[in-house]
Amino acid sequence: MIKKVPHTLAIIFSLILFCALLTWFVPSGKFDHQNIEVNGVERSVVVNNSYHRVENSPQTWQVFGSVLEGFEKQSLIIAFILIIGGAFQILGSSRAVDSGIFSFLNFTKGLEKYSFFRKTGVNNIVIILTMIMFSLFGSIFGMSEETLAFVVIIVPLAISMGYDSITGFLMVYAAAHIGFTGATLNPFTIGIAQGLSGLQLFSGIGYRIFCWALLTIFIIGVTLFWAARVKKNPALSPMYSADKYWREREKEAVSENRSLAKKATISTWAVFLVVSLILVLFSILYPVTTFTLGTGSYTFVCIPVATLVFIILGFISIRGSAQLFIMNMLAFTIIFLVIGVLGYQWYLKEISALFLAMGISSGAAYGLNTNGIVSEFISGAKDMLTAALVVGMAGGIITILEDGMILDTMLNSLAQTMENAGKSATVAIMYLIQTGINIFIPSGSAKAALTMPIMAPFSDVIGLSRQVTVMAYQFGDGITNMITPTSAVLIGALGIAKIPYEVWFKWFWKILVTLIVIGFLLLIPTIFIELQGF
Numbered sequence: 001m002i003k004k005v006p007h008t009l010a011i012i013f014s015l016i017l018f019c020a021l022l023t024w025f026v027p028s029g030k031f032d033h034q035n036i037e038v039n040g041v042e043r044s045v046v047v048n049n050s051y052h053r054v055e056n057s058p059q060t061w062q063v064f065g066s067v068l069e070g071f072e073k074q075s076l077i078i079a080f081i082l083i084i085g086g087a088f089q090i091l092g093s094s095r096a097v098d099s100g101i102f103s104f105l106n107f108t109k110g111l112e113k114y115s116f117f118r119k120t121g122v123n124n125i126v127i128i129l130t131m132i133m134f135s136l137f138g139s140i141f142g143m144s145e146e147t148l149a150f151v152v153i154i155v156p157l158a159i160s161m162g163y164d165s166i167t168g169f170l171m172v173y174a175a176a177h178i179g180f181t182g183a184t185l186n187p188f189t190i191g192i193a194q195g196l197s198g199l200q201l202f203s204g205i206g207y208r209i210f211c212w213a214l215l216t217i218f219i220i221g222v223t224l225f226w227a228a229r230v231k232k233n234p235a236l237s238p239m240y241s242a243d244k245y246w247r248e249r250e251k252e253a254v255s256e257n258r259s260l261a262k263k264a265t266i267s268t269w270a271v272f273l274v275v276s277l278i279l280v281l282f283s284i285l286y287p288v289t290t291f292t293l294g295t296g297s298y299t300f301v302c303i304p305v306a307t308l309v310f311i312i313l314g315f316i317s318i319r320g321s322a323q324l325f326i327m328n329m330l331a332f333t334i335i336f337l338v339i340g341v342l343g344y345q346w347y348l349k350e351i352s353a354l355f356l357a358m359g360i361s362s363g364a365a366y367g368l369n370t371n372g373i374v375s376e377f378i379s380g381a382k383d384m385l386t387a388a389l390v391v392g393m394a395g396g397i398i399t400i401l402e403d404g405m406i407l408d409t410m411l412n413s414l415a416q417t418m419e420n421a422g423k424s425a426t427v428a429i430m431y432l433i434q435t436g437i438n439i440f441i442p443s444g445s446a447k448a449a450l451t452m453p454i455m456a457p458f459s460d461v462i463g464l465s466r467q468v469t470v471m472a473y474q475f476g477d478g479i480t481n482m483i484t485p486t487s488a489v490l491i492g493a494l495g496i497a498k499i500p501y502e503v504w505f506k507w508f509w510k511i512l513v514t515l516i517v518i519g520f521l522l523l524i525p526t527i528f529i530e531l532q533g534f
Contacts, residue, residue: 008501009386012393012485016066016400020059023404028056030408045196046453051412059404063396066403070395076348077488078388081148081495082381083352087359088152089380090373094262094366096326097153104157123161127227128220130154131175135216138179141342142186142444144481144489147176149337149355151496159246163227164237165497166507170223173493174482178219180444181478181519182212187292189444193473196452197466204467204531208474211522218518222511238503245498262322262366271365272314272325279307289343302339306332326362333358387495391488398486401440411437411450423464427472427523430455434476435516442487444477467531468523475519483512 006014032050035042059066071078091097108122117125134150137143150172158168183190184205194201230237237243282303289302310332318325333354340346340354363373401407417429434451441447451473459469481487483505494501 006502008390008491009393011502012390012397013067015485016063016393016396019397019400020063020404023056023400023406024058026404026406026409027053028405028409029053029412030405031412045449046451048453048457051408054405057403057405059400062403063400066396066399067393069399070397071392072395073399074391074395074488077145077492078391080145080348080352081384081388081391081492083356084149084152085382085384085387085496086377086380087355088149089383090359090363090368090376091326091330092380093368093372093376094323094326094362096323096330096362096366097156099323100327100330123227123231124224126161127167127171127223130171131220131223132216134172134175135179135182135212135219137338138176139182139184139186139212140179142180142183142188143176143341144180145348146337146341146351147173148489148492148496149351151493155497156246156250158227159243160250162231162234164230164234164239165243165246165499166237166239166504167223167227167230169493169497169499169504170219170226173490173497174219174223175216177478177481178215179212180481181475181515182208182215183474183478184208184212189448189474189477190470192445192448193452193470196448197456197470199466199470204471207526207529207531208471214522215515215518218515238507239499242498242500242503264318264322264325264365265367267367268318268322268325268365271361272318275329275361276307276311276314279303279310283307289339291342302343303336306335306339322366326365329358329361329365384495387492390491390495390501394486394488394491398440407440411454423527424524426459426464427468427527428520430459430469430472431476431520431523434473435480436476438477438480439484439486442481442484442489447477448473465526465530468526471523471526471531475523479512479515479519482515483508 029051032047032052033044034047035044088097108126111117111122134143134147137146151169154172155165155168158171159165180186180189185191185202190202190208194203234240286303287301288299290297290299291302310328313328314325317328337346337351337354340350344350346354359377360373363376368376411433434447437447437451441450452469455469455473456466459466481490484490485501491501494504
């Protein structure tokens with residue numbers, strides 16, 4: 001008899017109980033903190049050698065209250081997930097994405113008449129280019145939360161190509177976080193860690209580019225291998241039964257005969273006019289955009305150019321069909337997302353507003369009335385409810401550790417294990433500490449503020465370069481982002497892809513171990529070579 005795997009919510013609540021149990025046996029303690037300016041931003045960091053014991057605070061009934069606090073701490077992510085679910089449900093009601101995928105697949109099939117594409121495999125090229133793009137996004141500007149908006153696009157694409165939801169998840173989430181691991185110009189990890197360590201900002205980029213390329217090649221190889229197996233035998237996938245949702249959605253779109261596109265109506269033209277006028281207004285307000293990459297800044301008339309191209313392509317697409325115009329809006333939503341994140345430091349508030357506007361505009365362009373748009377939004381938000389609940393409960397794990405005052409104790413105990421170790425052993429311990437801490441503190445910037453003030457001075461004492469310490473932090477922060485249950489982004493992305501956490505863990509853990517080993521091997525050269533600045 002096969003035992004049924006507990007629900008993800010049950011697993012997370014069990015982790016909360018386990019952490020509460022630890023508060024009864026692990027002594028409470030804390031570090032002092034101070035505010036310092038790092039790259040122009042004030043951050044609270046740990047004062048080195050300031051750890052001290054405090055009164056024990058064992059957790060009991062607080063395990064139930066921690067759930068509420070978890071929801072409070074993760075409220076932005078939870079709201080973002082619900083808004084994304086609602087916005088894309090409105091978009092999905094127009095069948096524009098399904099139509100776009102259908103047209104894209106027909107286009108790729110047409111490429112197979114050329115020998116290069118036939119021998120290489122068009123689908124393989126699509127997978128490779130998609131993963132390189134998301135990996136670059138993760139490496140350059142730290143794409144993480146933004147992947148939530150793309151999971152709902154890439155997973156159906158993977159299903160339509162004959163793969164499974166795991167393949168689609170690897171193409172977007174894993175690729176972005178491999179880029180996050182091999183960060184080159186990521187201001188949220190490398191920028192903060194090097195700033196706290198007193199290093200030249202983004203120095204050592206040459207070796208980091210090498211690490212990024214190697215890690216990206218590895219995850220692409222894993223994805224291609226898995227995709228080929230699933231394509232040959234779909235039943236091999238642990239998501240074969242669960243992916244019925246995506247397959248039925250695809251069949252439904254086919255049965256509605258997507259080739260008979262809906263003609264643009266008065267409401268479609270009205271949306272085109274309103275959106276165009278809004279973009280013209282933004283072009284006037286923001287005529288130039290300054291992008292900061294590494295230590296360099298680049299100014300360009302981005303928004304006016306994007307607006308002009310949108311109006312031209314919008315006019316062309318709207319004469320084809322309402323769906324084609326909606327796909328044009330989706331494409332430019334992604335373009336403006338990139339502009340906003342790189343040029344204006346957008347985060348969840350701005351990104352959710354962008355996609356909500358896209359969803360409402362899509363519904364209006366397709367001819368839905370107000371009640372119809374609201375109904376579709378509520379339906380989409382309902383689909384994301386389980387994911388939102390899991391994200392909120394996962395935040396309770398951190399709450400219990402913090403309220404029980406044992407998180408700093410665990411960090412201090414781990415740091416003491418490095419005192420009498422050699423250089424190689426110390427690097428390995430640093431790496432394992434950062435990897436372990438990431439399970440409890442998935443935020444890269446928060447972990448840098450907590451650990452770098454301790455690790456960086458310690459590396460001086462034993463004769464290690466501070467660059468080594470930053471690299472150990474970088475790899476330890478990124479790799480476990482792809483499996484830690486306390487990561488709101490991971491849990492949210494899995495919920496959107498409809499992949500249970502336990503299924504993902506069981507499928508991915510061997511790959512994770514391999515990545516951890518690769519990360520350690522990439523750290524070894526940094527002990528013996530000097531990572532140069534610019």
